[in-house]
Amino acid sequence: MEIPEKEFLAPGHRACAGCGATIGVRLALKMLGENTIAISATGCLEVITTPYPETSWEIPWMHVAF
């Protein structure tokens, strides 16, 4: 299986080195592609990827609550 080079989760986020969540999201987004909207619950993934005014998400992303 070919893994696309295009990234949708930008580096520079606040995850710990080797964080499984960001590796999972990064690979999932490569397969889902740009026509994707991500919905995130409150938690580590939200906190490390969207410290306002920055975001790692290069697709539309929304967080509402837990």
Next chain:
Amino acid sequence: MVLKVMSANQAIAEAVKLANPNVIPVYPITPQTTISEYLAKFVADGDISAEYIRVESEHSAISAALGASGTGVRVFTATSSQGLALMHEIIFATAGLRAPIVMADANRALSAPLSIWNDQQDSISERDSGWMQIYAENGQEALDSILLAYRVSEDHSVLLPSMVCIDGFILTHTVDPVDVPGKEDVDKFLPPYKPDHAYLDPKRPMSIGTFTDPNYYMEARHDIELALEGAKDVIAKANSEFAEIFGRKYDFIEKYRSDDADTIIVAMGSICSTIKDVIDEQRDNGEKVGMVRVRVFRPFPTEEIYDAIKGASNIGVLDKNISFSVGGVLHNEINAKMDVKANGFIVGLGGRDIKPTHISEIIEKTKNTNKTTQWIGLNKEEL
């Protein structure tokens, strides 16, 4: 104009049909249920093309509404009492994310003890959320307020959700003659929603609802305060345009025989119809009494209320809610924001009847101005 006889719940469903939302996530609860039933029928019959989402709870209803609104479309939902309480977490998030959702709340008491009957504790308890709140007096006003609410909520300078509150059973399940406006007129007043701000679009990716540290959170909350205060101008303009098109003029408050009154009663919702009758009787007997009905509760129309009541020697405020150990919320807000010494009266909790004799009792007790709170209509053996 053809008047149709219908309940306020049906009037609200008719308004929603005219507003033509794209998504309706809703969960039934007494006494709101018939709103969700009418809307389900409209969708099933093809009268409106909205996506009707049967959710598993009110928390899911408002969450789905917020997610749908995040895609930049018009959304409607409705609830009551425990349902609104279950929504509480997302109610604040909806205002915080500036989603212009319109919701109807069939005002019902909160548990415990369990009651399905009317008071306004449910919506009053959400007063700090950043939502706009309108309290309707009858079915016609319920219908019109839905259209006004969309118009104001979706204004790009406002972008805050609106709650249209109707008294459970008193309005939701009794019928009134209602003028259902024509679609052409409604389209003139309320064009399709076109967001120019944050929404989920893969062609223009953005993150909505990000994590803020103490350097940013306070500004976001301050923006809500500015938007809610700024909404007053938008509401005034919408009211004028509404009157031009539909011939019915609404304001933040309704003044009833209050201009020269020595004694003024302030209240919200359907009870105001009873108060008007009592005032007419007392006026016939030469008593200088009047009423001020607060229609828009958030944003709070401090200036309009104060202008209307400041000339009276005696002011009594009715609340169908209780902030325990403080008193009624409207009463306390009026005394806090204005240079008046209004008396407060807790009435009608859990559907307790408010009879004309109670209103007369309140008017009598208002003639001794002392800022106290009194409970009216309690069973005598409990006193």
